Amino acid sequence: MEVYEDLLNWARGQDIELHGIEPRPLSGRGIGVVSTKSIKENEVLLRVPTSALRTAKTVCKKVSSKLPTGSRVHGLLAADIILNPSPKYKQWNAVMPSREDVWASLPLTWNRRLHELLPRSARERLRKQETKFERDWTAIKQAFPDSKISRNDYLYAWALVNTRTFYYELNGNSKLHKDDRLALQPVADLLNHHDSEGCKVDFESDDCTITSTRAYAPGDEVYICYGNHGNDFLLAEYGFVLPQNRWDEVCLDDAILPKLSARQKEQLDEVGFLGNYMLDSNGVCYRTQVALRLICLPLNEWRRFVDGEAGAGGGDAERQQQEEVDRKLVHLLRKYQDMIRNTVERIKDSEVGQPCQRDLLCLRWTQIQSLMEKTIEKLDV
Template identity: 40%
Template sequence: MEAFKQFTDWALARGVTLDGISTHKFPGKGFGFTADKTLEIGEIVLFAPVSILRTAHTVPKSISKRIGKISVNGLLAAELAMDTSGFYAPWRGALPTKQEIEDSIPFMWHPSLQELLPSASLSLLEKQKEKLSSDWAAVSAAFSALSYEVYVYHWFIVGTRTFYYTSQKLTNINHDDCLALIPLADVFNHADVGCEVTFSPSGYHIRTDRRIEKGEEICISYGNHSNDFLLAEYGFILVENKWDEIVLDEIILPLFSEEQLRELNEARFCGKFALSKDVVCYRTQVAVRLLCMPVKRWRHLVANGLGDDEDEYQANVDRILMDALNPLLNVACEKIKQVDALHCGLKSQKEILRTRWKQIHLLLTTFMSKLESNT
């Protein structure tokens, strides 16, 4: 707690302002903010001046020039990992520990646990591996004394704490590289709906999006992310998540012939199929119709769009979905059994996996009972 007080004082002395909120430790979440008084909608609770940001431009040239081509996440991690300046010491002292990162981030989990991740988290994990290994190749070639473990820890510290940032200096930069670290603002935890975060030439303002009672946790939203995404990228899942969905590609794509897959590809309807709360996405509704209607009519449908009303094919589509989703229910039950049978990994890691598969099972049964009641 002392480290957090020092960190907060350090940030306030550098122009960050807090109004009506203070840091607090939450079980299972690390630090976050709570409201010290009742806050009305639209109140600015935190301001962070541009001068406190860490971006690709604030990394000393002695580091960035030596490393060369690297992701911004990778560059910020390299600077943080090698920073001994003392300037950022109070911030570093309040960051989650290496152990906390290793326990929560699936990248660090035992491979037997990783194998039991839902497919959407697994594919994000594969992308992380590629990105990290390319960043590490660039950093280790330039700074051979830096250890891999230290770098990986800082890579995930950066990955779990950056904000979207763009400036006039940043041209030709891809969306994933528009990143800034904002000490103290990075203490906000995530909720599916949270405070509004805006950037202006003076800095970042964080404003309440609703009335918040004294003592309530006050969150921002890291984006409209599903629980599979939050798990892979941030190491947690939400109990209530209005953006939650499961990816259906692995069960929908095998339903099509080679020729139909080509047709889907040409129409840009091949993949990114999802089930959220109790509906399948528009892409799924359209794609599955290719299995029920003549190709010419399907092309017409793609060009003109599917109306809001159910069409003559809906019952067929529902039946196909029902048959395709059924085996996933067994997969979810099987995964829970496999998690329970594991003799490795932490209790908290197994609990998060078990809960996620239960959520997936519930999403499926809710949707399937809706389909059944339609027939």
């Protein structure tokens, strides 16, 4: 297709090298990168010179000079995209997802009534994003009071930066705030995410290289890994979930916190174990074990567990306590599953937002249900 050819011609002009890969539209994933030949492990597939990156340093002076000193690079890059539509980036911009695509998938752009129907971890991430976005948008309005840029124009650019920047660590930028070591990277920003078979990404002072970590047959999709993220994170930050995700986890706070008295919450807070109760494919985390023990064991037994003394006596007593804790967990998970079923019904009955947004929400809740079901089966109490 013409846009891809234009992008590749433009990329060559920027000294970007592609070896045995090309961008291609892929069902349900926008554009992705596929191999055009057999590739072996440890081959450099893409080289992007540092000069082709968009960073805080490349933001047009007319834009950056008006924004407060100390503005974060995320806000600056978004401002540059929307306020400095330089022809320099025409071919790159032409392959960015459309506003409709971004609006369909990214919760930050959804109707707020749908936000309430997100799982807790995704909702909490979203709150943080909203705070950052509002801070950046306020700065733009103040710096460019006469600009015709609307909130949604800026939100679109901000969302592109959110979903497409690379985090990079170099000697030259080690003094920068962690949030400012971000760069937009042409062609590399077309690589989709995989939880376990991503290519190696290396930033050096001259370039960034993407190297295969396994063999590929022609036509295989080539991925990178955006990080060890669960699906709530991916949903909130990138607008998609993986069908299988080894890093997936569920926050059980909505199942456990309501079962704690005010006094029990204080006690957990005193020892640093209030909230953030997580479940993954290996079971519940230690924090959850602590909270469940407070609910179902005598206080002195709970204290022994928190102080690391439980187990000294060993044997049957320990096993019985663990069984009691597991029974409690299964009971709470079942109750939480009922709540989830209600949430899914509410989403299905709702006409808020777009059908694809509601489908994505339902899919996520279904994944959570199945992770909990597997845990219940494993506990077998």
